[in-house]
Amino acid sequence: MSEKKRGFLGRLFGGKEKPVEKTEAETDTVVESPAAEEPQVVEPEVSTDEAVVSTEMDVEPVVSMSEPVQTLDAVVSPNLVTDFSPPNAPLQSEDILTTDQAPEPESDPEPKLEAESQAEQTSEAEPLAEAKPVVEPEPEPETETEPVPAPVAEEPKLSWFQRLKKGLSRSSASLTEGISSIFTKRKLDASMLEELEDILIQADLGVDTAMAITDRLSDGRYNKEISPEEVREILSEEVEKVLEPVAQPLDLDMGKKPHVVLMVGVNGTGKTTTIGKLSQKLRSEGKKVMLAAGDTFRAAAVEQLKIWGERTGAEVVARDTGADAAGLAFDAMKEAQAKDVDVLLIDTAGRLQNKAELMDELEKVIRVIKKHDPEAPHTVLLTLDATTGQNALNQVEIFGKVAGVTGLVMTKLDGTARGGILVAISAKHGLPVHFIGVGEGVADLEPFSAKDFASAIAGLA
Missing domain, CATH: 3.40.50.300 (P-loop containing nucleotide triphosphate hydrolases)
Known part of the structure; x- marks a missing residue:
C-alpha cells in the first residue's frame, strides 16, 4: 500500500499519524454564514482514492477522531459515515469538507418564546404601520350636553303668627310637655296644681300669673279629670288678660x-x-x-x-x-x-x-x-x-x-x-x-x- 493511501486508512482507523492540519484562515473560511460569498475551500493533498470516496458521498462527511470506526464498511458506505456524528454536532477543525455546499447554521441553543416567535412572524409578514398621533375629540359645548338644573323650590313664606309661634317654640314646648306630663288620666288635686305652678314659674311667666292660672283651674274642677288641651286653653286666656292692657x-x-x-x-x-x-x-x-x-x-x-x-x-x-x-x-x-x-x-x-x-x-x-x-x-x-x-x-x-x-x-x-x-x-x-x-x-x-x-x-x- 502506498504511503499516501496508508496514511488515509490510518487516520480512519485511529492511526498515530497526525491529521492534516488546517490553518486558521481555512477554518474561518469554512464556517462563514450562507449569506456571505461562497467560500474558497482549500483541499488538502490527498490520494486519488480519497477523492473518489469523497465525491461519491451524498452529504458532508463528518468524522470525529475521538470516535474510532469499527469496520471498514463505514468507509465504503457514505450513509453509514453520516450516522457516526450527532445531527447537531459542531464542526471540528479536522473535518474535511469536499462538497461545494456550505454548512448549515447551527440551531439557536435557546428556543424563543411563542409570543416572540409570533411577533417575529408578524413583523416579517406585515411591515409596521407608521404611528399616527392620537387626536382627542374636542368637547362639545356645555350648553348642549350639560343638563339644566331643576329650579330650587323656595320655602313658603311664613305668616306673622307662624314666625311668632316659631320664635316662642322654646317656651311653648316647655309648657306643653310639662302640662301633658301632669294632666294625663288623673283627677285634679292639690299636688297637680303645685306641679303646674312650678312649671309656669320656670317658664318666666311670673308668680302672679302662675297663681292666677292655678286658681282658675281649681275653680269647680277638684276630683275631676282635665285634659292637657283644656289646661292650655286656660293658660292662653289668662296670659291674654295680662297682656291686653299693655298691647298699645x-x-x-x-x-x-x-x-x-x-x-x-x-x-x-x-x-x-x-x-x-x-x-x-x-x-x-x-x-x-x-x-x-x-x-x-x-x-x-x-x-x-x-x-x-x-x-x-x-x-x-x-x-x-x-x-x-x-x-x-x-x-x-x-x-x-x-x-x-x-x-x-x-x-x-x-x-x-x-x-x-x-x-x-x-x-x-x-x-x-x-x-x-x-x-x-x-x-x-x-x-x-x-x-x-x-x-x-x-x-x-x-x-x-x-x-x-x-x-x-x-x-x-x-x-x-x-x-x-x-x-x-x-x-x-x-x-x-x-x-x-x-x-x-x-x-x-x-x-x-x-x-x-x-x-x-x-x-x-
Missing part, C-alpha cells in the same frame, strides 16, 4: 314736631336695628325722618345707622367715633327743628343698668335734649332681649327711673327666647309693649298683639 301701638302724632324718640337699653339688645326698622315704617307712612348716631363708642353702630339711612332715605347726623354723645344729641335737635323733620330717632350707646357712671351719661343726654324742648324726649323706648329672662325685670326698673321709659320693644324672639318674661314684666310694671321682633329683617318687627302672643306661648294653633 306707638303713637307719634301728638302734635310735637319734631317728635323725639330716644332709644335706650343694654348692650346687644338691638337698639340700632330697631331704629332702622322704625325708620322704614315711618318713611312708608310718608313721614320725614332724621336719625342721630348717638352710639359714638362703636364705629360699627355709626356705620350701621348710615346704611339704614341710605335704605330708608332718612338723613343721618353722625360724628367721629368717641365724640360726646350729649353734644351730638344737641346738634341733631337743632338740625331737626331747622329742617322741619317729623320724627327724630336718637340712638344711644348700650350700657349696663348697674353701671352708675354710664347711667349718669344717659341722664346728661336727656338734659341736653330738654334744652331745645322741655317736653322732649317725647317717647323713650327700652329694647329688651327676649333671651335674658329674669334680668329683663331689673332693666325695666332701672331704665325706667333714669330715662323715664314710656314703652317697650321685645327683640330676638327667634327660637331661643324665654318669652314668658314679657308676661311677668307686664303684670308687674304695666308698661306699653309697642313692638316685638322675630328677626333682622324690616318685616320682622310688628306691632304687639296680646292674643297672638298668648296663643303662641300656649302652643295653640
Whole structure:
C-alpha cells in the first residue's frame, strides 16, 4: 500500500499519524454564514482514492477522531459515515469538507418564546404601520350636553303668627310637655296644681300669673279629670288678660314736631336695628325722618345707622367715633327743628343698668335734649332681649327711673327666647309693649298683639 493511501486508512482507523492540519484562515473560511460569498475551500493533498470516496458521498462527511470506526464498511458506505456524528454536532477543525455546499447554521441553543416567535412572524409578514398621533375629540359645548338644573323650590313664606309661634317654640314646648306630663288620666288635686305652678314659674311667666292660672283651674274642677288641651286653653286666656292692657301701638302724632324718640337699653339688645326698622315704617307712612348716631363708642353702630339711612332715605347726623354723645344729641335737635323733620330717632350707646357712671351719661343726654324742648324726649323706648329672662325685670326698673321709659320693644324672639318674661314684666310694671321682633329683617318687627302672643306661648294653633 502506498504511503499516501496508508496514511488515509490510518487516520480512519485511529492511526498515530497526525491529521492534516488546517490553518486558521481555512477554518474561518469554512464556517462563514450562507449569506456571505461562497467560500474558497482549500483541499488538502490527498490520494486519488480519497477523492473518489469523497465525491461519491451524498452529504458532508463528518468524522470525529475521538470516535474510532469499527469496520471498514463505514468507509465504503457514505450513509453509514453520516450516522457516526450527532445531527447537531459542531464542526471540528479536522473535518474535511469536499462538497461545494456550505454548512448549515447551527440551531439557536435557546428556543424563543411563542409570543416572540409570533411577533417575529408578524413583523416579517406585515411591515409596521407608521404611528399616527392620537387626536382627542374636542368637547362639545356645555350648553348642549350639560343638563339644566331643576329650579330650587323656595320655602313658603311664613305668616306673622307662624314666625311668632316659631320664635316662642322654646317656651311653648316647655309648657306643653310639662302640662301633658301632669294632666294625663288623673283627677285634679292639690299636688297637680303645685306641679303646674312650678312649671309656669320656670317658664318666666311670673308668680302672679302662675297663681292666677292655678286658681282658675281649681275653680269647680277638684276630683275631676282635665285634659292637657283644656289646661292650655286656660293658660292662653289668662296670659291674654295680662297682656291686653299693655298691647298699645306707638303713637307719634301728638302734635310735637319734631317728635323725639330716644332709644335706650343694654348692650346687644338691638337698639340700632330697631331704629332702622322704625325708620322704614315711618318713611312708608310718608313721614320725614332724621336719625342721630348717638352710639359714638362703636364705629360699627355709626356705620350701621348710615346704611339704614341710605335704605330708608332718612338723613343721618353722625360724628367721629368717641365724640360726646350729649353734644351730638344737641346738634341733631337743632338740625331737626331747622329742617322741619317729623320724627327724630336718637340712638344711644348700650350700657349696663348697674353701671352708675354710664347711667349718669344717659341722664346728661336727656338734659341736653330738654334744652331745645322741655317736653322732649317725647317717647323713650327700652329694647329688651327676649333671651335674658329674669334680668329683663331689673332693666325695666332701672331704665325706667333714669330715662323715664314710656314703652317697650321685645327683640330676638327667634327660637331661643324665654318669652314668658314679657308676661311677668307686664303684670308687674304695666308698661306699653309697642313692638316685638322675630328677626333682622324690616318685616320682622310688628306691632304687639296680646292674643297672638298668648296663643303662641300656649302652643295653640
